[in-house]
Amino acid sequence: MSTRDGVLVVWVAIALLVVAGAVVAGRSGGRLPGYGTLARVATDGPVRRTVCVLGWMWLGWHAFAR
Amino acid sequence: MARRLSGPWPTVVAGVAGLGLCCAAAATTPFTPGAVATVVAGYLVVLMALPLHRMTGAGAAPVPETAAGAGVTIVTTDAGPRRGWRWAVVVVPPVAAVCWELLCVVHGDRSAWPTLSSLLDDVDAWPIGRGAACAAWLGLGWALVTR
Numbered sequence: 001m002s003t004r005d006g007v008l009v010v011w012v013a014i015a016l017l018v019v020a021g022a023v024v025a026g027r028s029g030g031r032l033p034g035y036g037t038l039a040r041v042a043t044d045g046p047v048r049r050t051v052c053v054l055g056w057m058w059l060g061w062h063a064f065a066r
Numbered sequence: 067m068a069r070r071l072s073g074p075w076p077t078v079v080a081g082v083a084g085l086g087l088c089c090a091a092a093a094t095t096p097f098t099p100g101a102v103a104t105v106v107a108g109y110l111v112v113l114m115a116l117p118l119h120r121m122t123g124a125g126a127a128p129v130p131e132t133a134a135g136a137g138v139t140i141v142t143t144d145a146g147p148r149r150g151w152r153w154a155v156v157v158v159p160p161v162a163a164v165c166w167e168l169l170c171v172v173h174g175d176r177s178a179w180p181t182l183s184s185l186l187d188d189v190d191a192w193p194i195g196r197g198a199a200c201a202a203w204l205g206l207g208w209a210l211v212t213r
Contacts, residue, residue, distance in 0.1 A: 003178040010166055011185065018159040025155050038156045043210060056207045057109060063186055063199060065105040066096050 076118050083111050084204045092197035096190070108200070112207035119212045 025034035043049045087108055094100040163182075173179035189195035 004180065007170065007179050011180075011182075014159060014163050014166060017162060021155045021159045032152050032155050035156050038153070039209075039213070043213060049210070052210050053113075053207070056112075056203075056210055060105045060108055060203050060207070062183065063190065063203065064091055064094070064096060064196070065101045 076121075080111065080115060080118070080208075084201070084208075087111060087204060088197040088200045091200035092193040094196075104200070108204055108207070112204060112211055115208055115211045 022035055025032045043052050087104060090100070090104045090107070094104050167182055170179040170181045176184045186199065189199055
């Protein structure tokens with residue numbers, strides 16, 4: 001197993017962790033905050049939302065234009 | 067007074083514009099003027115969503131419920147518990163991703179230590195993948211601006 005394979009395995013594990021977090025939060029019946037709640041907190045207010053939108057703009061530039 | 071728009075056409079127009087942008091993104095290559103123009107057009111489409119959203123009335127602030135005659139505002143809060151550790155379910159995975167990304171960046175060798183960006187490059191090398199990534203990016207921006 002090469003270093004690249006090991007790194008990719010960790011990326012897959014993190015992706016599964018993200019999905020597991022959504023599933024666990026969804027099945028908790030509202031006892032645990034989900035990604036929607038996290039997004040609501042992260043975008044609550046004009047400053048936070050502006051920061052998020054700037055981050056989104058950077059993401060598009062980085063992914064498609066450089 | 068701002069004129070209110072009605073009907074589904076603003077959403078339809080935005081959807082068609084987004085679809086056109088995804089097709090344009092699929093046909094462009096990074097580091098070219100076409101790619102830059104596509105991204106800038108994406109900015110414009112999503113940032114135009116905010117006034118459009120308000121004009122259609124969908125973005126109007128919710129009216130707080132008040133107890134009749136009592137003058138008391140009822141603030142609706144999440145039913146979930148407030149203790150910080152309960153956020154771990156949704157905070158730990160993104161933090162783990164950021165830490166692993168930083169570790170990959172520090173190692174420098176992208177072929178052995180691929181970052182999210184280099185993984186995305188593999189997706190972007192394929193026109194359909196690039197179009198799908200553009201759709202996800204536009205959807206994220208739309209959700210950010212209109213929520």
